[in-house]
Amino acid sequence: MTNSIAEIKNNDTIFVIGSNTTETHPVIGAFIKQAVKKGAKLIVADPREIELSRFADVHLQLKPGTNIALINGMMNVIIENKLYDEEYINKNCENFEELARLVKNYPPERSAEICGVDKDLIIKAALIYANSPNAGIYYTMGVTQHSTGTHAVMSLSNLALLCGNIGKENAGINPLRGQNNVQGASDMGATPADLTGYQKIFHRESLEKFERAWSTKLSDRVGATITEMFKLIEEEKIKFLYIMGENPVVSDPDTNHVISALKKVDFLIVQDIFFTETCEYADLVLPAVSFAQKDGTFTNTERRVQRVRKAVKENGLAKPDWQIIMEIMNTLGYEKKYTEPKEIMKEISSLTPQYSGINYEKIDANGIQWPCKDKDDTGTKFLHKDKISRGKGLFMPVEYVKSRETPDDEYPFILTTGRILYHYHTRTMTGREEGLNEIAGSSYIEINDETANRLSIQNGDKVRVKSRRGEIITRAKVVNTIDRDVLFMPFHFTDGQANYLTNTFVDEIAKIPELKVSAVSIEKLKEEDHV
């Protein structure tokens, strides 16, 4: 997030796009609702009617995969009506003319047609956003999990810059991060091209800094992403795969493909707190302790580095992940030892500009939001305050491009996937909570009531859903909150697992799979097929 969670309640307008916030980030969802009760305007863009739509001034129920057309349409209205922040743009931005030229081709009529929403709603949303002194954008995977995900984020950033909402309190562009420490894992360099703090592996200076600190030579060749790893396994180039605290057999797209890669790799280590679906394919399973049994830090969605504290002892022979990794390093001849995570943080802050002022004493009470440059720095509430980080905010005009897989005669529906309130990711933890299973215990697919009627599907019926990758059996949940040609499935469940259907087309820039759009067919399960 460019801005902070505490600022949400002071936004004049909140634009939520591709985020079912009250289910995926429930406490932030509550703050958004509080803001609306206090008088904030709310724009929701989502293919489903979600809880927040009921609080919204405008709900743009767009077709999955058309975010860019929508945002371009909104910017068209804003530019045509001269509602943009000219002074801000002149001072802080570049490439405005290019943006204006591109979005000229997206009059609301055209965007409305592409998105399948009323053009007046696009105009209304644009006017609300542009006329608000402080408008914050909040988005999640509904924006990013598309083959054009990065472009959609650029598009949102264009919109925010256009109205001067970056570098301003109570506004900004705010991705809500899904996992507890997905922000931290990225900050820590757990990605193929970046060292900690997004220092590039291919920048000589950064690499040399780490070589000096770690007293060893490093490779400057960018590594493989998850999806590329699976491909390299098939090509027999990757032989050894070590998975820590992930369950790709359930979470990753195209389950059949994932399983075949995991079966194929020569040696697979899986380190987790439970014997997950992925452990089945491991050669070696290492037992780790849970968050309640170790010390450390997580970095939340607003860049706040907060303490994790040990509350109960390790179970059995299980160890904290950091200790396991350290012992493996030591076994392999790398001598460095740490007696507690605090020492690791010391090393992190010595190498990471954004974390350089962070230590356990300082974050003890309330955490600290990075960047935190030195010992006197109390952290950063919102980014780009005095000036945009790269110097000038660059408008990156982007065209709308169709999703990679669109419905056809054989697979006439768009399947979109997501989370529900009552479960977390692959249910390794929440699946063991009886109460949660009592409320939401098995897989289902949301289908529009008219479509269901046409296909003689009734609420609770078993249905077969097929895509080009696989097929599953699940139960129909007949709703009137989704378009006639769209289906929705939570991806948490293994009985009728959505990711057997999803595709592995990725966004070429961020390598995010297009989980939000797959073409599928659906039919009522015949009596004799019942299993």
Added chain:
Amino acid sequence: MKTVKLTIDNKEIEVDSSLTVIQAAELAGIDIPKLCYDERLDIFGACRMCIVEIEGNRKLQTACSTKVREGMVVHTKTDRVIEARKDILGLLLDNHPNDCLICEKAGSCLLQDYAYEYGVKFRTHSGKTRDPYIDDTNPFYIYDAQKCILCGLCVRVCSRLQVTGAIDFVNRGFDTIIGTPFNDGLINSNCVSCGNCVSACPTGALMPKSKEKFRAWEVKKVKTTCAFCGVGCQINLLVKDDKVVGVEPVKDAVNEGLLCVKGKFSFNFINHPDRLNTPLLKEDGVFKEISWDRAYEIIKEKVDKYMEENGPDSFAGLSSARCTNEENYLFQKLFRAVLKTNNIDHCARL
């Protein structure tokens, strides 16, 4: 900021003129008892426990709803105030089951604390008491109307902070309880089981359905960060006998005392019998328990083999957005510094 000077219990203080007496007292380090007050909510003034004597006022005033004024002189513990609080507590206890001996809230119950502080006992009386009413339809928590003092905190937390509005006052007068529209069970309402009402309840009226028996003085509280989504809510884990038995939200934090159903109630995985307790090696398709030493030996054999035969880029690692910063840092360091490859990624994209 306009400030005013006032005196509370002979202590002179200068505070922001927009404050209430209860807030000013808190700044002065003076604790005024209260049952329906929550600094996150607007003033309700239902419980009357916060009554104080203000010089120049004939009647006792509720400190939660009275704004500070220049020159105000407030007394929070006069005999008159104490007697009035005793009367209030007496009335509340008349309708409260005499079961503190077995109530799990004992020790963290404000009603009990105040009864102790003010020396008020349960009275035996032949008057009418409220009918028993229990709603245990929700899998995570239970509502017991007889223990409810109708302070309305739960209703206001649900409607103002959680903004779900699942519960409200139901019925009238003596029969008033907290319930859902048509009162057909919490589970059949739009309740999202966040448990924020449970966390706010000052008595044993709204209680988690605990698997373990524990009372406040038996647990150690450990403040930590919730491990589900990216909001980073701050929680206290309640630990008894090396087991996490409950979770409470931290108020002075990013989550402002709120949690969701997962953060509040989904902690039983921590001490779950299914947890992995030992390294496992697959031999002929079957997993066998091995020691850590053996596990590290095998890793070394494999690393040496692939390093020699296939080189550094035959290694790849998937780090975890569920693990700590320190662990993610070490994981990429293992791959980069020891295995000499940048084939390292995590699930940021999922």
